[in-house]
Amino acid sequence: MQEESDAVSLCSLFAGSESFGIDTRKIREVLGKRELQRVPMAPAYIGGVVPYRGEVLTAVNFRALLDMEDNSAVSCVLVLEDDEGAERFGLAVDEVGGVVTVNRRMLEENPCTLEARGKWLFDGAYKMQTGLMVQLDPKRLRPSRLAETGLFKQCVTGATDASTDRR
Numbered sequence: 001m002q003e004e005s006d007a008v009s010l011c012s013l014f015a016g017s018e019s020f021g022i023d024t025r026k027i028r029e030v031l032g033k034r035e036l037q038r039v040p041m042a043p044a045y046i047g048g049v050v051p052y053r054g055e056v057l058t059a060v061n062f063r064a065l066l067d068m069e070d071n072s073a074v075s076c077v078l079v080l081e082d083d084e085g086a087e088r089f090g091l092a093v094d095e096v097g098g099v100v101t102v103n104r105r106m107l108e109e110n111p112c113t114l115e116a117r118g119k120w121l122f123d124g125a126y127k128m129q130t131g132l133m134v135q136l137d138p139k140r141l142r143p144s145r146l147a148e149t150g151l152f153k154q155c156v157t158g159a160t161d162a163s164t165d166r167r
Contacts, residue, residue, distance in 0.1 A: 008104050010126075012097035012133060013078065015062050016071075019133045020093075021100070021126070022078070026138045028088065030096055031077040036061075045152045046143060047092040050077055058143050059090030065121060065141075065152060080138040087142050100133070102126045107135060117151045 010021030011030075036048030036059055047061030059077055063070055075092035082088075107124040114122070123135040139145065146152050 006104050007101050009099050009101050010133065010135065011078070011099055013062075013076070013091075013093040014095040014097065015066055015093055016068060018066070019097075019128070019131060020062075020136050021102075021133045022080070022091075022136050022138060024099055026080055027078055028081050029079040031079060031090070032096075033074050034059075034077045034092075035074050036077075036092060043147070043152065045146055047075065047090075050090055052079060052088075052090070055088075057088065057090045059092045060141055060143060060146065062091055062093045062141075065117070065146075067117075080141065082139055082142060087144060089141075089143055091138075091141055100128070102133075120149060120151055 009024040011024050011027055013020050013022065031050065031052070034050045036050060038048045039046055039058075042048075045061055045064045047059045047064065049056050050059055051057070057077075057079065059075075061070070061075070071094070075094065076096045077090040077092050078096065080089055080091055106126055108127065109124050110119055110122050121136060121140060123137050125132040125134045
């Protein structure tokens with residue numbers, strides 16, 4: 001029998017056919033399909049901004065973080081908040097699926113062959129009946145943390161990147 005402390009509920013989300021999961025306790029709200037307003041001069045991983053409860057919410061383009069081509073002007077947006085509640089932001093993904101409960105002990109470590117950006121983004125993976133579900137840590141997806149790492153400056157979005165250095 002699975003102990004309660006070992007169980008974790010993950011919200012499944014997708015970029016292309018790849019499956020990812022975020023602990024449901026870290027998700028404030030799922031906004032559904034939204035059109036993102038692009039921000040001039042922003043790095044490629046900033047998908048744009050969306051209105052959220054009287055605020056302007058910065059949305060991270062998950063496809064750009066994965067170095068995948070942008071395929072739509074409309075994305076599903078999840079509202080995430082860091083543990084301290086200091087920074088709220090959106091995560092733009094292709095699709096949001098259901099909630100799955102997994103045993104925390106079944107999390108497999110990232111392979112040593114994974115490149116640096118993947119090691120930064122991914123906590124590991126769960127083996128599911130349909131394939132792997134890669135676990136994400138929302139703290140690492142915060143726009144301020146992404147900027148600090150320096151790993152994601154050259155992301156491609158399939159569109160002209162306004163953040164290109166002109167020195």
